[in-house]
Amino acid sequence: MPIQQADLHSVTGHAWQMLTGLESAPLASPLELDCQTVAFRRSVVGVRGAWAAEVCVFCPPELATMVASAMFMMDAAELTDADIDDALGELCNVTAGGIQSRIPGETDLTVPEHLPSVVSIDGTPHWRADLMVEGLPVVVTVSQLEV
Amino acid sequence: MKILIVDDSRAMRMIVRRTLRQAGIEGQSVREAENGKEALELMVAEMPDLVLCDWNMPVMSGIELLETLKAQGVQVPFGFVTSQNTPAMKERARQAGAWFVISKPFTPDTFQAVLGRLQSAA
Numbered sequence: 001m002p003i004q005q006a007d008l009h010s011v012t013g014h015a016w017q018m019l020t021g022l023e024s025a026p027l028a029s030p031l032e033l034d035c036q037t038v039a040f041r042r043s044v045v046g047v048r049g050a051w052a053a054e055v056c057v058f059c060p061p062e063l064a065t066m067v068a069s070a071m072f073m074m075d076a077a078e079l080t081d082a083d084i085d086d087a088l089g090e091l092c093n094v095t096a097g098g099i100q101s102r103i104p105g106e107t108d109l110t111v112p113e114h115l116p117s118v119v120s121i122d123g124t125p126h127w128r129a130d131l132m133v134e135g136l137p138v139v140v141t142v143s144q145l146e147v
Numbered sequence: 148m149k150i151l152i153v154d155d156s157r158a159m160r161m162i163v164r165r166t167l168r169q170a171g172i173e174g175q176s177v178r179e180a181e182n183g184k185e186a187l188e189l190m191v192a193e194m195p196d197l198v199l200c201d202w203n204m205p206v207m208s209g210i211e212l213l214e215t216l217k218a219q220g221v222q223v224p225f226g227f228v229t230s231q232n233t234p235a236m237k238e239r240a241r242q243a244g245a246w247f248v249i250s251k252p253f254t255p256d257t258f259q260a261v262l263g264r265l266q267s268a269a
Binding site for chain 1: 155156157158159161162165203204205229230231232233235236250251252253254
């Protein structure tokens with residue numbers, strides 16, 4: 001198994017703390033989230049090469065706005081949707097970079113992609129870290145792909 | 148010092164700009180570009196003293212920008228600020244002529260350590 005669960009929590013918490021200043025609390029077991037009522041925003045970055053995976057960061061829109069507000073140092077009212085996607089994408093990018101540094105072999109990262117509005121959390125990721133940030137849920141998933 | 152920040156993320160460009168200030172390395176002028184092609188166009192008008200460049204960007208990547216500059220004979224201190232973090236990437240950057248690679252996420256201390264040396268050498 002190329003990623004340890006503790007590494008995923010560590011990489012995720014480090015990215016959140018360094019980029020946003022927001023402290024995260026790892027959860028031992030997966031959150032039960034009702035994706036019908038919680039409109040998650042998602043950003044995804046691919047790892048390609050000797051090992052391939054999709055790294056996704058899911059969080060509620062209000063938390064994504066907090067992320068953007070912290071990274072841009074701007075009030076929420078001043079932020080555009082593109083700013084929020086950009087900030088969450090960079091958070092996902094740094095998370096993916098932290099995972100990449102723990103994977104043996106040569107790999108590259110893709111540019112972040114943003115998926116709008118309501119999405120469901122992918123059914124069976126190979127690794128998943130659940131966190132609480134500012135009392136709101138964050139889910140980071142890593143789905144390994146065939147090389 | 149004129150600094151050019153190249154990154155497709157506006158959020159990251161703002162963080163780099165802020166970190167430069169926190170590290171006491173604020174340039175006399177800081178310009179921004181969101182990909183290598185835009186950076187090349189800016190550099191025709193005004194050559195920076197230092198380029199801080201992301202690795203992975205749409206349109207023209209950071210390594211493509213550096214290789215283009217080298218092919219054109221342009222000598223400018225050039226460093227990568229990137230989430231990419233593998234030995235082969237760092238070796239390719241070094242071979243292409245990059246002065247340094249700073250991994251994201253970074254701190255003002257990281258910038259101070261790397262860029263302070265560069266300022267002293269200037």
